[in-house]
Every structure is written in C-alpha cells, then in structure tokens.
Amino acid sequence: MADIQQLQRITSQVRRDIIRQTNLASSGHPGGSLGCTDFFVALYFDVLRQDNAFHMKGTNEDMFFLSNGHISPVWYSVLARSGYFPVEELATFRQINSRLQGHPATHEGLPGVRVASGSLGQGLSIAIGVALAKKLNQDDHLVYCLCGDGELQEGQIWEAALFGNHYKVDNLILTVDWNGQQIDGANDDVITLGDLPAKWEAFGWHVLHMNGNDMEDVLRVLAEAKAATGQGKPIVILMKTEMGYGVDFMQGTHKWHGKAPNDEQMADALSQLEETLGDFPIS
Amino acid sequence: MLDKIVSTGKKATRDGFGAGLLEIGRRNPEVVALCADLVGSLKMQDFIDEFPERFFQVGISEANMMGIAAGLATAGKIPYTGTFANFSTGRVYDQLRQSIAYSDKNVKVCASHAGLTLGEDGATHQILEDIGMTKMLPGFTVINPCDYNQTKAATIAIADHDGPVYLRFGRPGWPIFTPDEQTFEIGKAITMAEGTDVTIFATGHMVWQSVEAAKILTKEGVSVELINIHTIKPLDETAVLASVAKTGCAVTAEEHQIAGGLGESIAQVTARHQPTPLELVGVHDSFGESGKPLDLLNKYGLGVDDVVAAAKKVMQRK
Numbered sequence: 001m002a003d004i005q006q007l008q009r010i011t012s013q014v015r016r017d018i019i020r021q022t023n024l025a026s027s028g029h030p031g032g033s034l035g036c037t038d039f040f041v042a043l044y045f046d047v048l049r050q051d052n053a054f055h056m057k058g059t060n061e062d063m064f065f066l067s068n069g070h071i072s073p074v075w076y077s078v079l080a081r082s083g084y085f086p087v088e089e090l091a092t093f094r095q096i097n098s099r100l101q102g103h104p105a106t107h108e109g110l111p112g113v114r115v116a117s118g119s120l121g122q123g124l125s126i127a128i129g130v131a132l133a134k135k136l137n138q139d140d141h142l143v144y145c146l147c148g149d150g151e152l153q154e155g156q157i158w159e160a161a162l163f164g165n166h167y168k169v170d171n172l173i174l175t176v177d178w179n180g181q182q183i184d185g186a187n188d189d190v191i192t193l194g195d196l197p198a199k200w201e202a203f204g205w206h207v208l209h210m211n212g213n214d215m216e217d218v219l220r221v222l223a224e225a226k227a228a229t230g231q232g233k234p235i236v237i238l239m240k241t242e243m244g245y246g247v248d249f250m251q252g253t254h255k256w257h258g259k260a261p262n263d264e265q266m267a268d269a270l271s272q273l274e275e276t277l278g279d280f281p282i283s
Numbered sequence: 284m285l286d287k288i289v290s291t292g293k294k295a296t297r298d299g300f301g302a303g304l305l306e307i308g309r310r311n312p313e314v315v316a317l318c319a320d321l322v323g324s325l326k327m328q329d330f331i332d333e334f335p336e337r338f339f340q341v342g343i344s345e346a347n348m349m350g351i352a353a354g355l356a357t358a359g360k361i362p363y364t365g366t367f368a369n370f371s372t373g374r375v376y377d378q379l380r381q382s383i384a385y386s387d388k389n390v391k392v393c394a395s396h397a398g399l400t401l402g403e404d405g406a407t408h409q410i411l412e413d414i415g416m417t418k419m420l421p422g423f424t425v426i427n428p429c430d431y432n433q434t435k436a437a438t439i440a441i442a443d444h445d446g447p448v449y450l451r452f453g454r455p456g457w458p459i460f461t462p463d464e465q466t467f468e469i470g471k472a473i474t475m476a477e478g479t480d481v482t483i484f485a486t487g488h489m490v491w492q493s494v495e496a497a498k499i500l501t502k503e504g505v506s507v508e509l510i511n512i513h514t515i516k517p518l519d520e521t522a523v524l525a526s527v528a529k530t531g532c533a534v535t536a537e538e539h540q541i542a543g544g545l546g547e548s549i550a551q552v553t554a555r556h557q558p559t560p561l562e563l564v565g566v567h568d569s570f571g572e573s574g575k576p577l578d579l580l581n582k583y584g585l586g587v588d589d590v591v592a593a594a595k596k597v598m599q600r601k
Contacts, residue, residue, distance in 0.1 A: 057357070058358065059358070106385075107386075117381070122381060125346070129350065130355070130357055131354070133357075133358030133359065156378075160344075162342065162344070
C-alpha cells in the first residue's frame, strides 16, 4: 500500500514545479495541470509497472499516454521527479532548443513521451493501438490514457469508444479529467457533455468515478480499475477535479487554463505549496 | 528500349497492393493491417484469411484508424492502413501530421482509388491533392507506383523502411508492363528509355500514358528519355539532374493537381540546380467529375496526346 503522506509531499512539489515552469516560460497551462497532479503522482509513483530506463516500445511495461497534451507541465514534472530526465531540465520548458516542448513531443527524444499530443482527440486511438499490440504480444501489462472533458467534443474520441467496445479492449484504462471547464468557459456553456456516465455506459465501457483531488480516492479507484481489467470491457474513470487545485486563486475557474502566473502571483501560489523535494534550479 | 515496353495484360494497382500485403504478411510477422470498411476495394481479403488475428476492421472511422496504427507502431508493429486516398489524407491530415509524422511512427498509409481514374464515383472521391499533402509532411516517404507488379513490389519493400510511408495506387484495370519479379528501391528512379531530345518524368498511371506518348514521339523522330519516378519523396535528384543535363528540357506527367505534385518537385530541383524548360501535365486547379477513366484523363489534359503535345512544346523552348 502506498504511503499517502509521501505521495502528498510529492504532489506539493509537483504543483510548485507547474507554477515555476509556467512562470519562467510566461506561458503554458497551469489550471488543468494543477487539477490532475494527484492523479499523475499516484500513477507514476505507485501504479505504473515500468522500467526506470525508457523504452519506446514499452514491452512488458505499463504505458501511459497523455491525450490532452497542453497539461504538459504536470507530466514533465512527474517524469523528471520519477527519474526519466534530470529535474534541472524543467527550467527549459517552452524555451528554444529544449526537449520540453509546449506540447509533448517525441521529436526531441524526451524520455517518457511516446507520441506527440496537443491537437486534441487523438490519444485514445493511440492507446487502443498499443493495447492491441500488447494483446498480440501476449503482454499482460496495461495501457493508461488521460484526456480532458472538453476534449470529448472531438469526434475521434467516440470513434475510438466504439472500437474499444467492439474489440473488447479490456487492458486499457482511460481517465477523463472532468473539471467541467475548457478555454472558453464551462463545458455546459460551450457544448454540454450531457450525461457523461450514461454516454460511456451506452458505448459499452465500464464506468468508474473518482475524486481526482483526493489521493486516497485516486489510489482506491485506480486499484478498482486495474481489478476490472481483463473482463471484456474497456474501462473509463470519470475523474472529478478542480482546475487549479491547490492554489486558492486559481482553483475552480477556467481563467487559468492557459495563462501563466506573473512573479507576484507565483509568490502567492508558492506560499501555499510546501517545497518538499527541492525546487529545480534556475540558471 | 521503348519497343520492349509492352503490356502483358491488365490488372489494377490495388490488386498489386493486395498481393504484396499477403506476401509481406508471410515474410514479416510484425506486419499488421487495418481497414476502414473497404476490404473488398483494397483487396485485403487474402491477408485477412491468412492472418485474421493481425487484421483490424476499424469501420468508417479513418481518424481512429490512423491513431490506432500509430499506437501499434509505437509498440513495434508495422501497420498498413487501407482506405481510399481521399480518406487516407485529407480526411485525416491532422492525424497524419501529429500522431504519425511528428511522432516518427512507422505507419504505412496505403491509399487506393487515387486520382481521376477512380472514375464514375466522381470528384468527391477523386483526390488530386494527396501527393502534395503527404510530401509536405516532414519524414514522410511518398510512393506512386505505375502498375500491378510495381505496386506489389513497393508494398513489400516499404516494410523494411523505418518511417511513415504514403503508398498511392488506383482503382482501374491498367496495363502491366514492368517485370513480374522486381526489387523495389525506394527513392531510386527507373530509366525506362534513354534519349537526348526531351525527358518525360512520369509517376503512377501516367507512366503508361507516357510510354505510349514516347512511342508516338519516337516514330516522329524525337529521341525521348522516359523516367519512372515511383518515389516522389525522397526525389531521385541525381537522376533528374543527370537526365535534364542531357536533354535540356522535360515534361512531367501525373494524375494530380499541378500544385503540389511531382512536377512541382522537379521544378524545384531544376530551378535550384539547373534551370530547365518544363511542361507540367496534370490537373490544372480543378476538380474531376464522373466518367470512364480514359475519358476523364483525356478531358482533363492527361491523355497520351497531351503528353505528346507537352513534349513538342517544351522542345521549342530550349
């Protein structure tokens, strides 16, 4: 069983990394990154069975795919903090000649990233392809994918949802970051997602619910999801989060979806987040 | 040389794809195939019968198919996707760009029913922009073989190339005039006839049209060099420049828009290294329409006579 307190200490540092990366770059997406921090930390520090060394093919490893690539700051932080690349490199986020592109990419050879994402709606199909390959190779490891809720407005997601049911892709766990917000406002004001659980159930998926900002619940539901694999249904976790979670003035609003904190705002945010593992240095 | 180029029968290039897919499926266990509800049109049934577990029917969801292919490639498989050229490119351009090209995925995008010779289905399906779209994507290899045998050989050869490939072929029965057993070398132009007065660079179905045109020109005393450019990208620049150095002028012929096609690639190479008079045979900024393949080629300026006329015109410009 994971040490919840230890994981929570990591989340505090990861949230600091998100704030500091986006401040340094004067751009990036802190809102969704902060909201998904608990999920990422649980995944990379407890759930995923994978090598410390990065292998693109991921044979005999669990594999994670980020479909909503704009929340790259949280992924980069967790990848660095779990040893995929030096923590110092976080200071290069969105700078020229960096491996840490604004949206995740394979082109610069960043360990931990297996496909580019940013243009939305594409990650679930890719995760399904990997899951099919694992079945062909009789590799019983799992494939995880995260997408945003606004991203569900992309048609390709539902093409993939049909496919996942038809082919019984039951070695795949999709998580939807259900924070109810997107760039232009609340999902319900932009294009409502309607009854999301009923939609996924109607598409034949095994639906689970999670409070994504409660580490205990995150661990519990991820374990439940894992236990539900291999039973003929793809799995989707509808993960309730608050955009901007952990920083009071960023929390629960879409205003920080794609806006970086200035120096003053950063100081305010960092005062709310304990430095537990040491900040990455800024040269 | 030209006399020896004769048609030994007719088969569609898409049949060559089907035969090649079966063959490479036997040779390479990592090859898998996907199709978006066009198994019959893409001639994939033989592969499916022999390797049912290595085939994925995706249904009418081409974007999803490209993503799944990118995933399969990530895990080390060599996926061949099959659908019409229109749905292999324009419909899924962002998927080709982000999930495949930018992500360096070893996906073989296999596209049938390209160009006007799709025929009666009309302009909705007659894509004439696909070479341009795919050649613009960094890292993509773009191949348009000319007949059944060459398409079969190309289908087999691309499995050994590590990187995304766009393989373009067509619907109609078409003369078979390249060798039954051939080794396909990606990026290596094939000189089908040597000459000194004019070069014809042709790709896909237009290679046969150019063979016929070259025979007419030869009878009229013109010395024609005919080069089959099956690989549009990477272009065999050495072969192109060597030929125009000899002939001093060239015609390009393709079943594609002039914008973005083979002719444009050759114009770019010659303009940079060796400015040369060129005439471009292709579709000039228009859509096609329903009709029979040869009637359409004639109507849209891709007939044998059009190639002959272009050659005569360009020789005057030397």
